[in-house]
Amino acid sequence: MLRRLILSRNNTFINCRYASQSMVQTTVDEKSGIATVTMNKSPVNSLNLEFLDEIKTELNKLEKDKVKGMMLTSGLQKIFSAGLDITEFYNPNPDRLSKFWSTLQDTWLTLYKTPFPTAAIINGHSPAGGCLFAMSCDYRIMVGPKYTIGLNETKLGIVAPKWFIDTMVAVIGQRKAEISLTTGKMYTTDEALHIGLIDESVPDVNTALTQGNLFLNNFQRISPWAYKMTKDITRQSTVQWLIDNKQKDLDFVVTYLQSAEVQKSLGLYLQSLKK
Ligand SMILES: CC/C=C\C/C=C\CCC/C=C/CC(=O)SCCNC(=O)CCNC(=O)[C@H](O)C(C)(C)COP(=O)(O)OP(=O)(O)OC[C@H]1O[C@@H](n2cnc3c(N)ncnc32)[C@H](O)[C@@H]1OP(=O)(O)O
Helix, strand or coil, rough: CEEEECCCCCCCCCEECCCCCCEEEEEEEECCEEEECCCCCCCCCCCCCCHHHHHHHHHHHHHHCCCEEEEEEECCCCECCCCECCHHCCCCCHHHHHHHHHHHHHHHHCCCCHHHHHHHHHEEEEEHHHHHHHHHHCCEECCCCCCEEEHHHHCCCCCCCCHHHHHHHHCCCCCHHHHHHCCCCCEEHHHHHHHHCCCEECCCCHHHHHHHHHHHHHHCCCCCCHHHHHHHHHHHHCCCHHHHHHHHHHHHHHHHHHHHHHHHHHHHHHHHHCC
């Protein structure tokens, strides 16, 4: 791992951590202590085992470094994240599939429970797992109007696990989540703003980053302990369910994803993507 200081747009030094061939780049503004984590896995930031592992490691590092906040964004032109890498569960190797799902569980727990405030800068399409990661941040700013966001699992012939569903319910409420999930609806930026799936719609990435910094800087005036306790209490039931049911969730997903019916749906969906 290498480190270097670079000069930011507002002339403060940024501590930049990077590794060769890294899929995740992080900069930390030395003045504000706010980190920007950029997902950079071409072509669509699909979340496979190695990518998830890198994201989790990076989040743990930020916690150790006691950053004051984090913005999660994408380095790709028009995609925040295409969600889970479908090739991880189409014709899967069962051992790798187990490892992949456990890593997803752990990465999500790490992101959902960060002791520092987080903002998703959604600068591109954000289906399924991409939407999950955005919803797991404390605040969402989406660059409009061209992109879409939502949990579209039913469109793939699969079911969003309970903790995906609970995360969405926590953001938009039971009724809207039920409609969104059963129909697999992908929302435009305006629609997402209207139902509360995102907090702000902005015209470009620079504005999104400025607004993200503004949101995170609010916490300079809040006790970190009070922040963390409040977040833990608010998110407790969703987090605790997964902690208590990790193995059950894993066993179910591994069995269900390998069933002939689900494999057939996934094959057809992958084919449609290639077309
Ligand atoms: C009680 C419990 C019950 C059940 C539990 C059981 C099951 C577990 C549930 C599992 C949950 C899964 C959640 C997910 O995240 S599934 C993934 C859903 N993602 C999508 O549907 C996104 C699909 N992709 C797109 O819509 C577009 O690609 C996108 C808008 C992101 C970008 O469009 P663009 O035109 O720019 O690029 P494309 O040409 O479409 O794509 C480029 C190449 O990338 C490949 N691709 C795209 N998305 C994925 C993906 N998610 N995984 C793997 N590969 C992907 C695409 O095929 C293209 O490949 P090539 O043709 O270049 O080879």
